[in-house]
Amino acid sequence: MKKIFIIAIFSVLGMSVFAQSSITALSYSIGFGTGDMHDYISKTSFRGFTIDYRKLVQTNVGVGVDIGWNVFYEEKPYDTYVYKDITYSAKQWRYSNHWPVLVAADYYMNPGEQISAFAGLGLGTMYTLQNTDMGAYTFEKDAWHFALRPEIGVLIQPAPGVGIMIASKYYYGFKAGDLPAQGFVTINVGFVFSN
Amino acid sequence: MKRGIKFFLFSMSMVLLWGCYPGGPEYYEELDVSLSKHNPDYDFAAKSTYAMPDQIVKITGNLIEGDEPSFIPEATAQAILAMIDDNMSALGWQKVDISADPDLLLAPAAWETTTIYYYYDYWYWWYGGYYPGWGWGGYYPPVYWTSYTTGTLVMGLVDKDILGANGNPVTQWTGAVNGILTGSYDAERMRTAIDNTFAQSPYLKTN
Numbered sequence: 194m195k196k197i198f199i200i201a202i203f204s205v206l207g208m209s210v211f212a213q214s215s216i217t218a219l220s221y222s223i224g225f226g227t228g229d230m231h232d233y234i235s236k237t238s239f240r241g242f243t244i245d246y247r248k249l250v251q252t253n254v255g256v257g258v259d260i261g262w263n264v265f266y267e268e269k270p271y272d273t274y275v276y277k278d279i280t281y282s283a284k285q286w287r288y289s290n291h292w293p294v295l296v297a298a299d300y301y302m303n304p305g306e307q308i309s310a311f312a313g314l315g316l317g318t319m320y321t322l323q324n325t326d327m328g329a330y331t332f333e334k335d336a337w338h339f340a341l342r343p344e345i346g347v348l349i350q351p352a353p354g355v356g357i358m359i360a361s362k363y364y365y366g367f368k369a370g371d372l373p374a375q376g377f378v379t380i381n382v383g384f385v386f387s388n
Numbered sequence: 389m390k391r392g393i394k395f396f397l398f399s400m401s402m403v404l405l406w407g408c409y410p411g412g413p414e415y416y417e418e419l420d421v422s423l424s425k426h427n428p429d430y431d432f433a434a435k436s437t438y439a440m441p442d443q444i445v446k447i448t449g450n451l452i453e454g455d456e457p458s459f460i461p462e463a464t465a466q467a468i469l470a471m472i473d474d475n476m477s478a479l480g481w482q483k484v485d486i487s488a489d490p491d492l493l494l495a496p497a498a499w500e501t502t503t504i505y506y507y508y509d510y511w512y513w514w515y516g517g518y519y520p521g522w523g524w525g526g527y528y529p530p531v532y533w534t535s536y537t538t539g540t541l542v543m544g545l546v547d548k549d550i551l552g553a554n555g556n557p558v559t560q561w562t563g564a565v566n567g568i569l570t571g572s573y574d575a576e577r578m579r580t581a582i583d584n585t586f587a588q589s590p591y592l593k594t595n
């Protein structure tokens with residue numbers, strides 16, 4: 194009886210995964226700056242989220258959107274800086290906000306399984322807003338970057354319709370406006386809902 | 389039901405994320421800024437004397453419209469001028485009277501700027517009218533305002549023999565300190581800020 198019950202449960206789970214037509218993930222995002230982004234703020238960002246939606250156009254291919262927000266922050270100690278012919282000394286509070294809005298496609302390795310690794314690519318834009326606060330003033334730069342985002346991860350769906358996603362994404366916004374290229378790696382952990 | 393869970397998780401995530409948005413300065417003195425700018429072609433080392441008035445003019449009003457010039461309080465001015473003298477002396481400069489034909493004139497000036505900003509409490513508005521059946525309320529959100537005042541001290545080193553296109557002497561070095569005013573003069577903050585301005589300017593050294 195117990196075996197029949199377990200088989201029945203797994204059958205239902207398998208059917209639900211196979212039958213799903215879309216995947217929505219809400220995830221908490223930790224960010225690590227790279228390149229020029231890291232030069233500006235070297236601290237890890239523990240403030241971020243991502244919303245992913247994929248319509249399954251094939252059993253193992255999902256197409257949809259990836260939107261999110263990551264904010265990096267670092268308090269720089271009192272120091273002296275030189276900008277052109279001006280020298281200034283102050284504490285600095287640096288903020289770098291990033292809002293990627295991407296069209297994304299994922300390939301699922303094991304679409305019928307409870308645990309399925311996946312890899313994907315996103316393409317779109319990323320809005321960056323950087324503020325350097327000193328004294329009572331803020332120096333602001335912003336830009337809309339053309340952005341790419343490769344991603345790998347794993348979906349764990351122990352029950353029909355809900356699950357967990359663990360993923361790593363690399364957002365790269367090409368140089369735009371006054372800002373150099375903005376790149377950061379994220380570790381995402383979140384809930385997954387599938388229909 | 390699942391839609392409700394999604395909305396709940398999303399809402400909670402937003403609240404938590406906004407709640408832990410990065411912080412900023414905690415103390416007034418953290419906002420003090422020292423700044424300097426100079427003419428890199430000017431040979432400060434070839435000079436040795438300077439003169440400085442015994443008052444600090446406060447830039448306010450409009451002299452063209454007939455307003456009288458005003459000065460910052462005597463005691464505060466003397467304390468600040470002494471700090472400037474200390475730094476100039478440490479760099480090898482000799483203070484002389486204006487009648488002794490000094491190489492440079494050090495002209496200090498100060499001003500205050502008050503910034504007022506206001507904001508609407510949109511949360512109040514949202515709370516009162518967002519959800520169907522809760523009623524719009526028919527009123528605007530509350531408005532709050534606050535302000536802060538910054539003080540700026542500028543020190544300019546002027547060579548009277550080098551005139552600009554407008555016929556006025558050109559400032560060869562400018563030092564400035566800026567910070568939030570707290571209502572009482574803080575000598576320690578002022579000394580640190582002035583010292584840092586001169587520390588940025590090793591090219592002023594004549595000894």
